[in-house]
Amino acid sequence: MGAFTRAVRNLSRRKMRALLVIIALGFSMAIMVSIPAGIVANQEAAQAMTANFNSTMTTTQEEINKTATLIECQTSGQGMFRGGQPGFPPGGMQQQQTYVEESVANEIRSISGVKDVVEFITVSSSETTSETINGPRGRTFTISRPVYTITGVTLNSSFIDDYSILPTNITAGRNLRHGDSGVVLLNSNLTAYFGVGVGDKVEMYGASFTVVGVYDAAGEGRMETRSAYMNITDAQTAAGLTGNVSRLDVYAKNVSDVDSIAEVIGAAYTSLQVTTYKDRLSQIENMQTMYTQTLTSAQATVSQTETVATQEIMMAVVATSLIVLFVMLYTVRERTKEIGTLKAIGFSNWNVMSQFMLEGMLLSLVAGVVGIAIGTVGAPLLSGILLPQISPFGSRGSSQFRPGAANAGNFGNFGILGASTVTVTPSLQTMLIAIGAAVLLGALGSLYPAWRAARTRPAEAMRYE
Amino acid sequence: MSEAVLRTEKLFKTYEMGKRKVPALYDLNLQVNKGEFVAIMGPSGSGKTTLLNVLGCLDKPTSGKMILDEVDVTDLPERQLYKIRRNKIGFIFQTFNLLPYLNAAENVELPMEYGKRSKSERRQETRRLLDLVGLAGRGEHRPQRLSAGEQQRVAIARALANDPAIILADEPTGNLDTENKFEIVKLLGNLNIERGTTIVMVTHDGHVASHSERVLFLKDGKITKEKQGLHLAKKKLACPYCGSKIQPTDEKCPTCRKKLVAAEEEEST
Numbered sequence: 001m002g003a004f005t006r007a008v009r010n011l012s013r014r015k016m017r018a019l020l021v022i023i024a025l026g027f028s029m030a031i032m033v034s035i036p037a038g039i040v041a042n043q044e045a046a047q048a049m050t051a052n053f054n055s056t057m058t059t060t061q062e063e064i065n066k067t068a069t070l071i072e073c074q075t076s077g078q079g080m081f082r083g084g085q086p087g088f089p090p091g092g093m094q095q096q097q098t099y100v101e102e103s104v105a106n107e108i109r110s111i112s113g114v115k116d117v118v119e120f121i122t123v124s125s126s127e128t129t130s131e132t133i134n135g136p137r138g139r140t141f142t143i144s145r146p147v148y149t150i151t152g153v154t155l156n157s158s159f160i161d162d163y164s165i166l167p168t169n170i171t172a173g174r175n176l177r178h179g180d181s182g183v184v185l186l187n188s189n190l191t192a193y194f195g196v197g198v199g200d201k202v203e204m205y206g207a208s209f210t211v212v213g214v215y216d217a218a219g220e221g222r223m224e225t226r227s228a229y230m231n232i233t234d235a236q237t238a239a240g241l242t243g244n245v246s247r248l249d250v251y252a253k254n255v256s257d258v259d260s261i262a263e264v265i266g267a268a269y270t271s272l273q274v275t276t277y278k279d280r281l282s283q284i285e286n287m288q289t290m291y292t293q294t295l296t297s298a299q300a301t302v303s304q305t306e307t308v309a310t311q312e313i314m315m316a317v318v319a320t321s322l323i324v325l326f327v328m329l330y331t332v333r334e335r336t337k338e339i340g341t342l343k344a345i346g347f348s349n350w351n352v353m354s355q356f357m358l359e360g361m362l363l364s365l366v367a368g369v370v371g372i373a374i375g376t377v378g379a380p381l382l383s384g385i386l387l388p389q390i391s392p393f394g395s396r397g398s399s400q401f402r403p404g405a406a407n408a409g410n411f412g413n414f415g416i417l418g419a420s421t422v423t424v425t426p427s428l429q430t431m432l433i434a435i436g437a438a439v440l441l442g443a444l445g446s447l448y449p450a451w452r453a454a455r456t457r458p459a460e461a462m463r464y465e
Numbered sequence: 466m467s468e469a470v471l472r473t474e475k476l477f478k479t480y481e482m483g484k485r486k487v488p489a490l491y492d493l494n495l496q497v498n499k500g501e502f503v504a505i506m507g508p509s510g511s512g513k514t515t516l517l518n519v520l521g522c523l524d525k526p527t528s529g530k531m532i533l534d535e536v537d538v539t540d541l542p543e544r545q546l547y548k549i550r551r552n553k554i555g556f557i558f559q560t561f562n563l564l565p566y567l568n569a570a571e572n573v574e575l576p577m578e579y580g581k582r583s584k585s586e587r588r589q590e591t592r593r594l595l596d597l598v599g600l601a602g603r604g605e606h607r608p609q610r611l612s613a614g615e616q617q618r619v620a621i622a623r624a625l626a627n628d629p630a631i632i633l634a635d636e637p638t639g640n641l642d643t644e645n646k647f648e649i650v651k652l653l654g655n656l657n658i659e660r661g662t663t664i665v666m667v668t669h670d671g672h673v674a675s676h677s678e679r680v681l682f683l684k685d686g687k688i689t690k691e692k693q694g695l696h697l698a699k700k701k702l703a704c705p706y707c708g709s710k711i712q713p714t715d716e717k718c719p720t721c722r723k724k725l726v727a728a729e730e731e732e733s734t
Contacts, residue, residue: 002578009566341562344523345576345623346551349543459524462558 029371038383099244113257120247121152123239152235173198173213184209187217190226205238324445340461353454360446368438476529489515491686504674507683555624559636570604594622614645
């Protein structure tokens with residue numbers, strides 16, 4: 001029969017009181033456990049946001065660098081069915097696609113300051129489907145659109161590497177590559193329409209092509225476009241448009257040359273609509289400003305979290321100590337006669353003091369374990385209630401870039417700040433610290449009552465009823 | 466048998482009630498010899514409990530001197546007094562003062578816990594003591610499952626735990642019915658005779674006091690009278706006057722009709 005066993009017996013003697021105290025202390029301890037977990041979660045969320053922001057900005061910057069030098073030259077009707085262009089008006093359907101000679105590309109290449117000219121041809125099937133689509137404000141439209149639209153791309157390996165000319169979101173098979181011929185990359189809408197998969201053959205414009213890969217059609221605008229990519233020569237041959245192109249992506253050597261080149265092209269080829277990416281650049285700059293603000297606010301939330309957490313933990317510490325203090329004071333008062341007896345039979349002041357301190361510490365230890373249990377289960381809830389939260393946005397959509405000029409309208413969909421779910425789980429280290437803190441607070445809270453018990457004069461204690 | 470276990474010289478104890486000083490013990494001189502069974506009687510407020518507290522080193526006298534087992538304990542600090550209480554004194558209380566959350570054996574073992582004995586020696590001694598007070602086999606019972614008499618027996622076993630020089634009993638029969646009262650006083654008498662245990666017992670019950678060897682009468686903090694007790698245990702329940710057999714509960718000898726109560730009741734109330 002040691003002091004520890006006596007402490008356990010004493011706690012279990014008044015079960016209801018011990019239970020209530022343990023629950024009260026447990027909640028205090030739960031706060032102590034879940035708050036650091038909440039802080040860590042917030043910090044991780046902020047870090048994830050920063051990392052995501054940085055990587056997105058790097059990618060964006062690269063994209064700017066790539067596309068800032070891009071001068072897009074397209075024939076009329078261009079862009080209506082091109083893969084990735086969002087939100088085109090249904091009225092555009094009626095516009096007839098026109099083409100220019102490939103020789104134009106060579107002429108443009110010879111303009112001073114031009115680095116590359118990438119040729120595209122966009123052809124749409126003559127066969128159409130009639131569909132009803134939902135427009136704004138509940139209106140519906142019946143449209144007639146081609147069964148598919150093919151984009152023929154110059155499959156030059158340096159173009160593929162340097163410019164975003166192909167879709168990147170491949171879901172099956174592979175992407176197109178240098179030297180591909182007789183093969184086609186379909187979007188998921190088109191594979192669904194044809195009912196084919198990778199390795200199957202599809203007939204387009206009367207010619208047979210092998211499907212080498214499938215890319216995700218999501219994000220290609222509101223319409224469920226049915227698009228395909230293939231070698232430009234294949235597309236030209238199949239559509240009977242050999243030597244024709246519908247779009248030229250002109251890349252300047254330097255951003256400073258873009259305006260002058262665009263001016264020259266615009267003046268020389270009136271059939272081409274020439275656009276530069278200056279407007280997009282400013283759009284991206286605006287986006288950067290917005291994200292910087294968001295990040296600053298997230299960081300402010302983290303530091304605010306830490307301040308609030310410090311206050312709340314301090315309150316929990318004080319509350320725990322006070323609960324132990326009052327409970328132990330009450331216990332000492334209640335057991336005055338017992339203290340007198342213990343002293344009469346030869347217990348030293350230290351024996352008595354350590355007995356009561358042990359009880360206080362044991363109470364807190366049990367409460368600590370209960371608190372960890374509550375804290376682990378309720379950490380997300382507790383930290384949600386107690387701490388300011390970082391709410392990362394942009395969890396919708398996907399972060400991949402779409403090919404070519406199609407990127408412009410899609411930045412709003414970027415999951416730039418990622419981390420849409422914040423997981424709050426107390427770490428093992430936090431739990432061990434909490435147990436240690438519980439025992440320490442138990443010792444602290446019971447120090448004065450135990451000292452009072454030890455100082456009780458036995459003769460007076462014996463008279464106490 | 467004249468070796469003094471306990472001796473007080475000019476013992477004073479004064480309580481201060483605000484500005485008023487209340488004397489509880491007044492110039493008290495007392496000697497208890499080894500192996501003696503002394504009863505202290507007195508009316509309420511006569512200073513019986515104060516005296517017992519001072520003798521038991523639970524309280525300090527205001528002045529005077531107290532020698533316990535050849536040690537002057539008068540001015541010993543608390544850091545030494547607890548050892549005196551643990552090793553030289555055994556307490557028996559009116560309300561038994563057993564720890565309710567410990568069983569009988571654990572209660573008996575408690576004073577030995579911080580002593581020098583090993584765990585197995587403590588267990589062995591506990592069994593021996595429980596056997597001595599007639600509670601062999603009852604060690605596992607918690608106090609609330611024992612009768613009042615049995616609880617006081619446990620308390621007596623506990624008082625004997627460290628083989629003390631003296632047992633101080635404060636109204637040990639005060640909470641007991643007649644039958645248990647004499648069982649306990651008989652047990653104390655037997656311990657005194659068979660083991661030579663020195664006992665100082667405070668009581669206001671003359672019949673109980675008559676079982677002691679010497680009865681001291683306390684009034685206003687002073688010993689006013691001293692009488693020989695009948696020490697009935699020593700006489701193996703025989704009438705000290707005619708020698709015929711008596712019961713512990715008998716107040717008069719059934720044969721010679723002489724009064725067996727040593728103290729006069731009126732002096733103890």
